[in-house]
Amino acid sequence: MKKYLVIGNPIEQSLSPKIHNFWIKQNKIKAIYEKKKIDKADIPSLILDIKKENLQGMNVTVPFKKLVIPYLDEMTECAEKTQSVNTVYKKQNKIIGDNTDIEGFERSLKDTNHDIKNKKIFILGAGGVVSSIILALKNLGAAEIILSNRTREKAENIKKIYSNLKILDWGEIPIFDIIVNATSLGLKKEDKIELNLTNSGQDKLFYDVIYNPDMTNFLMEGKKLGNKVKNGKMMFIYQAQLAFNIWHNILPKIDNETIDLFNS
Ligand code: ATR
Numbered sequence: 392m393k394k395y396l397v398i399g400n401p402i403e404q405s406l407s408p409k410i411h412n413f414w415i416k417q418n419k420i421k422a423i424y425e426k427k428k429i430d431k432a433d434i435p436s437l438i439l440d441i442k443k444e445n446l447q448g449m450n451v452t453v454p455f456k457k458l459v460i461p462y463l464d465e466m467t468e469c470a471e472k473t474q475s476v477n478t479v480y481k482k483q484n485k486i487i488g489d490n491t492d493i494e495g496f497e498r499s500l501k502d503t504n505h506d507i508k509n510k511k512i513f514i515l516g517a518g519g520v521v522s523s524i525i526l527a528l529k530n531l532g533a534a535e536i537i538l539s540n541r542t543r544e545k546a547e548n549i550k551k552i553y554s555n556l557k558i559l560d561w562g563e564i565p566i567f568d569i570i571v572n573a574t575s576l577g578l579k580k581e582d583k584i585e586l587n588l589t590n591s592g593q594d595k596l597f598y599d600v601i602y603n604p605d606m607t608n609f610l611m612e613g614k615k616l617g618n619k620v621k622n623g624k625m626m627f628i629y630q631a632q633l634a635f636n637i638w639h640n641i642l643p644k645i646d647n648e649t650i651d652l653f654n655s
Contacts, residue, residue, distance in 0.1 A: 393422035394445070395638065398437065400411035402428040404578075407450055408629045414643035422639075431458055438462045441481050448638045450631075451463060457518040463488040468552065471523040474552060478634040488601040491521035495630030497530060497540035499563035503621050505569065505596050507531035513567035514538045515584065516574035520600060524573060525553050529617055533602070541574075564588060569596040570613075577607030584609050602627050602653070611636050622654055 396424055397598040404425075411424035429437070434455065440446040451459050456475045460466070462483040463476065470476045474489035483501055502505060512533050514521060517540035535655075539559040540546040550556045559565060564586060576582045578601060597613025602624040612622040636642045 393420070393447045395422060395424040395448045395450075396435075396437070396446060397424070397426045397427075397450040397452060398429045398455060400428050400430070402426045402452070402453065402632070405452065406603070406627070406653065407452075410628065410649070411635060413649065413652055414632075414635055414645075415639075418639065418641050418643060420639055421639075429455070431455070434459055434462055438486055441479065441486055444481070446633075448478065450634055451479060453519055459623070460488065462486070469526065471492050472552070473526050475519060476524050477630065478637055479570060480638055489634075490631040490635070491633035492520055492521060492525045493530075493625070494633055495626045495628075496524050497620070498629045499528040499623075499625035500527070500531065500598070501600075502625055503596060503619070507533050507569070509534040510568040511535045511537065511566060513570045514566055515570070515572050515586070516540055516548055518573060520577065520639060521573050522549055522552055524571060524600070525549070525556070529553075537567065545621050562586065566592060567591065567595065569598060570611045572597075572599045572601065572607070575601075577601045577604070577609050580604050580608075583606060588612065589616065591616070594619070596621065599623060600626065605653075624650070628653075 397405050407427050408424050410564050415422050421437050444550050459476050465487050467489045470488045470490040473490055476489050477492050478488055478489040480619050487529050510533055525536055536559045538546045541561045546558045576584050595618045597610055597618050597620045599607050599610050600623040605637055613620045
């Protein structure tokens with residue numbers, strides 16, 4: 392029996408086991424996918440488990456996407472670029488780190504049919520997933536990417552990777568075509584982002600990386616102001632699909648049944 396894990400802290404809320412086990416069953420693979428809450432100190436022994444093939448792969452989530460890097464033998468080009476890893480596996484006796492968040496975000500954005508080329512994108516937050524979002528937006532031809540984070544220093548750190556990023560103080564609102572909430576504000580139903588977006592115009596895209604709850608206050612406000620909205624559900628499903636493909640060499644189906652997994 393092959394074994395896979397998602398590691399993070401907290402991890403209770405993760406829906407990765409649900410979707411991976413659904414596809415494992417659908418494709419009649421002999422495997423199990425579990426979630427594990429870990430501390431940083433647990434990473435070396437988990438990597439050793441992959442080396443010894445007690446474990447065939449791991450997804451990595453908050454706050455370990457960067458912290459896992461020193462324990463890897465190699466990284467794919469996009470993981471290297473973003474300094475962020477969400478998928479780990481062994482290949483030719485080497486422990487490899489990959490990043491499927493980038494393409495996950497890219498595909499979910501393509502689904503909205505919003506042309507990103509030459510657009511101005513405003514990102515809120517500077518957590519682990521932001522460097523992936525930025526690379527995806529660059530791949531799609533965004534003209535300008537503006538970042539604002541409560542702790543400005545963390546935004547400045549991301550600018551070390553992407554030098555032409557524009558950083559604004561928390562509370563400053565630029566002109567934008569698309570706004571992305573990549574903060575954790577919204578995970579709790581009552582969370583509100585205290586930013587005044589009422590003068591930002593209409594017909595923009597409000598994108599929230601959060602998918603549970605499926606309508607955050609951020610998206611509700613966006614909608615009320617006359618904008619299109621999109622949550623992080625498809626980004627999550629696509630990143631899982633791409634990780635599944637890396638491990639099992641099968642691109643699993645995304646259909647209504649897959650999407651329905653998130654409604655129950
Ligand atoms: P990590 O930073 O460990 O990767 P994350 O959940 O990916 O964790 O990121 C949390 C993001 O939400 C951060 O950008 C955080 O801002 P700080 O860097 O200032 O902590 C942001 N965030 C969380 N609570 C917030 C709040 N009350 N107001 C504004 N931003 C908040």
